[in-house]
Amino acid sequence: MSQRKPSSFVSHLECPKCNKTYSVDEVNQLCDCGTPGTPLLVRYDLKKLKTEWSKSDLLTREPSLWRYRELLPVKSDENVVSLGEGMTPLIPLKKLGEKVGMPNLLLKDEGTIPSGCFKARGAAVGISKAKELGIKSLAMPTNGNAGGAWSLYAARAGIEANIVMPIKAPKITRSETAIAGAKLYLVDGLISDAGKIVGRAVQKNNFFDASTLKEPYRIEGKKTMGLEIAEQLDWEVPDVILYPTGGGVGIIGIYKGLKELQEIGWIGEKMPRLVAVQATGCAPIVKAWEENKKESDMWEDADTLAFGINVPKAIGDFLVLESIYETDGCAVAIDDETIVKCQEEIASIEGLFVCPEGAANLAAAKKLREDNWIKEEEKVVLLNTGAGIKYPYDPGKPAILQPDEDI
Amino acid sequence: MSQRKPSSFVSHLECPKCNKTYSVDEVNQLCDCGTPGTPLLVRYDLKKLKTEWSKSDLLTREPSLWRYRELLPVKSDENVVSLGEGMTPLIPLKKLGEKVGMPNLLLKDEGTIPSGCFKARGAAVGISKAKELGIKSLAMPTNGNAGGAWSLYAARAGIEANIVMPIKAPKITRSETAIAGAKLYLVDGLISDAGKIVGRAVQKNNFFDASTLKEPYRIEGKKTMGLEIAEQLDWEVPDVILYPTGGGVGIIGIYKGLKELQEIGWIGEKMPRLVAVQATGCAPIVKAWEENKKESDMWEDADTLAFGINVPKAIGDFLVLESIYETDGCAVAIDDETIVKCQEEIASIEGLFVCPEGAANLAAAKKLREDNWIKEEEKVVLLNTGAGIKYPYDPGKPAILQPDEDI
Numbered sequence: 001m002s003q004r005k006p007s008s009f010v011s012h013l014e015c016p017k018c019n020k021t022y023s024v025d026e027v028n029q030l031c032d033c034g035t036p037g038t039p040l041l042v043r044y045d046l047k048k049l050k051t052e053w054s055k056s057d058l059l060t061r062e063p064s065l066w067r068y069r070e071l072l073p074v075k076s077d078e079n080v081v082s083l084g085e086g087m088t089p090l091i092p093l094k095k096l097g098e099k100v101g102m103p104n105l106l107l108k109d110e111g112t113i114p115s116g117c118f119k120a121r122g123a124a125v126g127i128s129k130a131k132e133l134g135i136k137s138l139a140m141p142t143n144g145n146a147g148g149a150w151s152l153y154a155a156r157a158g159i160e161a162n163i164v165m166p167i168k169a170p171k172i173t174r175s176e177t178a179i180a181g182a183k184l185y186l187v188d189g190l191i192s193d194a195g196k197i198v199g200r201a202v203q204k205n206n207f208f209d210a211s212t213l214k215e216p217y218r219i220e221g222k223k224t225m226g227l228e229i230a231e232q233l234d235w236e237v238p239d240v241i242l243y244p245t246g247g248g249v250g251i252i253g254i255y256k257g258l259k260e261l262q263e264i265g266w267i268g269e270k271m272p273r274l275v276a277v278q279a280t281g282c283a284p285i286v287k288a289w290e291e292n293k294k295e296s297d298m299w300e301d302a303d304t305l306a307f308g309i310n311v312p313k314a315i316g317d318f319l320v321l322e323s324i325y326e327t328d329g330c331a332v333a334i335d336d337e338t339i340v341k342c343q344e345e346i347a348s349i350e351g352l353f354v355c356p357e358g359a360a361n362l363a364a365a366k367k368l369r370e371d372n373w374i375k376e377e378e379k380v381v382l383l384n385t386g387a388g389i390k391y392p393y394d395p396g397k398p399a400i401l402q403p404d405e406d407i
Numbered sequence: 408m409s410q411r412k413p414s415s416f417v418s419h420l421e422c423p424k425c426n427k428t429y430s431v432d433e434v435n436q437l438c439d440c441g442t443p444g445t446p447l448l449v450r451y452d453l454k455k456l457k458t459e460w461s462k463s464d465l466l467t468r469e470p471s472l473w474r475y476r477e478l479l480p481v482k483s484d485e486n487v488v489s490l491g492e493g494m495t496p497l498i499p500l501k502k503l504g505e506k507v508g509m510p511n512l513l514l515k516d517e518g519t520i521p522s523g524c525f526k527a528r529g530a531a532v533g534i535s536k537a538k539e540l541g542i543k544s545l546a547m548p549t550n551g552n553a554g555g556a557w558s559l560y561a562a563r564a565g566i567e568a569n570i571v572m573p574i575k576a577p578k579i580t581r582s583e584t585a586i587a588g589a590k591l592y593l594v595d596g597l598i599s600d601a602g603k604i605v606g607r608a609v610q611k612n613n614f615f616d617a618s619t620l621k622e623p624y625r626i627e628g629k630k631t632m633g634l635e636i637a638e639q640l641d642w643e644v645p646d647v648i649l650y651p652t653g654g655g656v657g658i659i660g661i662y663k664g665l666k667e668l669q670e671i672g673w674i675g676e677k678m679p680r681l682v683a684v685q686a687t688g689c690a691p692i693v694k695a696w697e698e699n700k701k702e703s704d705m706w707e708d709a710d711t712l713a714f715g716i717n718v719p720k721a722i723g724d725f726l727v728l729e730s731i732y733e734t735d736g737c738a739v740a741i742d743d744e745t746i747v748k749c750q751e752e753i754a755s756i757e758g759l760f761v762c763p764e765g766a767a768n769l770a771a772a773k774k775l776r777e778d779n780w781i782k783e784e785e786k787v788v789l790l791n792t793g794a795g796i797k798y799p800y801d802p803g804k805p806a807i808l809q810p811d812e813d814i
Contacts, residue, residue, distance in 0.1 A: 178805070193810035
């Protein structure tokens with residue numbers, strides 16, 4: 001086993017459109033090509049890593065995303081801001097899988113991560129790198145969960161956070177943001193409206209802009225979901241991964257992470273087919289995919305109870321679509337009523353209280369199985385992005401008893 | 408490394424009062440000695456285990472509580488009902504620790520476990536063993552969190568659950584119970600009232616009684632918190648563990664688990680001093696400890712916002728007190744106002760949104776540090792039993808903006 005101390009093999013930032021490179025040692029946000037600019041991707045010295053890193057190095061490391069220290073962008077250990085996030089369980093859904101004709105159905109459960117939501121991954125790595133870059137205050141728009149997670153990690157790092165979220169965002173995320181001591185603003189509108197407020201605030205107050213993909217590092221946190229799935233399946237990727245897609249950073253990250261594993265020789269040539277799952281009330285990626293387009297159009301009057309995927313136009317849409325096209329994946333939209341039914345089906349059969357976004361995956365998988373796009377014997381991973389307890393759910397009207405009454 | 412397949416070394420059940428033994432292969436609840444009977448403890452063949460199990464066996468095992476398969480009571484793999492629970496992070500609280508004069512302060516975060524609460528540990532092991540024993544339906548009283556967790560695991564196991572909780576229990580736990588498909592009843596009273604309803608229902612309907620410590624196996628799930636703390640600290644136990652104490656199964660379990668580790672030679676003679684933390688509105692263990700008693704009296708008019716520890720009289724109180732006395736520990740009560748302040752302090756300094764019960768530990772640790780009962784250099788673990796998001800928290804009144812307004 002190698003005795004090398006784990007450290008980052010990060011080299012630079014690169015624009016995926018014009019290939020211009022940028023330094024990881026100074027603050028960089030978007031590439032100046034295109035309008036409103038293009039998200040930058042983090043690059044590593046994968047050739048060197050291939051010879052200097054081996055799977056057995058992981059054996060003695062903690063079960064957190066920092067086990068992949070070499071493929072993360074934070075250079076100094078002292079800048080790592082961690083709450084132990086990552087290495088969430090990959091749970092077999094045996095009973096449910098047999099019921100729906102997919103006996104090899106699995107669920108990656110991001111409900112068991114700090115803040116109860118996969119946003120913690122992006123926050124952990126994004127905030128750590130922000131700390132490394134000396135950032136003192138940031139601002140971000142959010143549909144709620146990212147705001148909660150980034151506020152908590154920012155508090156731990158000693159960074160001031162300014163968070164703007166729609167009034168309709170889940171209330172519990174207000175509590176997370178407030179208790180962390182962040183500055184919380186509610187907007188009477190969508191996340192795109194929150195984004196405009198943040199955009200102006202960044203210009204006026206010189207905040208760091210932590211908007212989705214306007215900082216390059218949260219992808220690196222999210223990609224660890226892909227690294228973990230590969231490791232948990234003993235470096236054999238599944239056939240299909242379904243992912244609820246709002247801003248799409250997770251699907252972009254999983255694709256990026258798996259490509260990096262290929263380049264260092266830890267997995268073979270096979271890639272899972274990536275499926276972007278959206279709500280019928282907000283499905284810009286599905287529409288673009290159906291029209292075989294490379295970018296999406298703004299979705300008008302976006303609305304769904306799966307609030308985390310209520311994103312009418314994602315700045316990284318072209319990367320989401322690329323990850324679908326390149327893996328022979330697809331995109332599927334599910335209505336809200338079906339989402340809630342699937343949430344109940346997963347809980348009552350498999351004991352997992354997943355979030356609505358996560359439940360949408362089951363409906364999408366069923367649909368794709370019916371169409372025989374998914375074959376019976378295939379290994380299928382549903383990515384549940386968060387805990388159901390963060391969302392309202394109506395438990396009905398339970399009987400109320402006096403102490404002397406019987407059940 | 409041993410090639411033996413992991414399996415349980417369970418041998419029998421034993422009454423800690425009269426030492427009568429019972430089988431683990433048939434349904435047993437309380438020992439018939441005493442009134443209302445005495446909780447049974449699970450015993451293992453520790454002599455054999457000492458020679459046949461080594462720490463290095465753990466290296467390749469999944470980061471869940473089932474890594475300690477040998478010290479768990481479930482015999483057959485096919486009865487293991489798991490959602491990947493366990494191996495929660497042990498997080499350094501460096502900034503907070505320095506502020507309060509305990510630089511070696513750590514927090515074990517049970518917020519990152521299925522259902523967002525440590526009750527999942529007891530449920531995973533309790534339900535697995537219930538499945539192994541062929542149980543088809545169970546009933547239990549709960550302050551909410553255990554009901555949610557047991558309902559979810561019961562659903563996964565295909566066992567019917569009947570859950571009785573106080574109306575005042577956290578509402579989110581109603582949702583967990585309902586979505587899992589359990590039968591949910593609310594009682595206009597305390598958990599002790601719920602317990603009486605369950606007691607009658609068990610007699611009438613032949614349900615398995617899953618009340619705290621009336622089934623012997625949930626302790627085994629809870630004890631894994633102690634096993635994990637020892638493993639995470641490289642088999643050196645900390646000086647002090649603070650634990651919010653309601654039914655007290657966790658503190659009993661941690662003590663039991665660490666004693667077992669001593670017997671198999673994985674840790675030395677040192678034990679951590681165990682501290683039972685309660686709320687001033689419900690502090691029967693603290694009162695009993697102050698009076699140097701072996702059992703507690705029923706606490707009248709119990710009330711605290713830390714709902715999980717609102718237990719006026721615990722059936723295992725004598726075991727809780729024993730674990731305190733035997734480790735030179737103590738018991739401390741904290742008022743609700745201080746609990747909320749500590750919750751905010753932990754979130755805004757360390758980025759962890761802990762539950763009120765978990766926050767009470769910080770107040771207790773501060774108090775014990777002021778009294779010099781905890782020394783500056785000592786390693787102190789706060790056991791946070793669950794996620795703050797499961798409880799109401801008032802985020803104040805954030806500013807509401809129109810899309811064209813600035814922050």
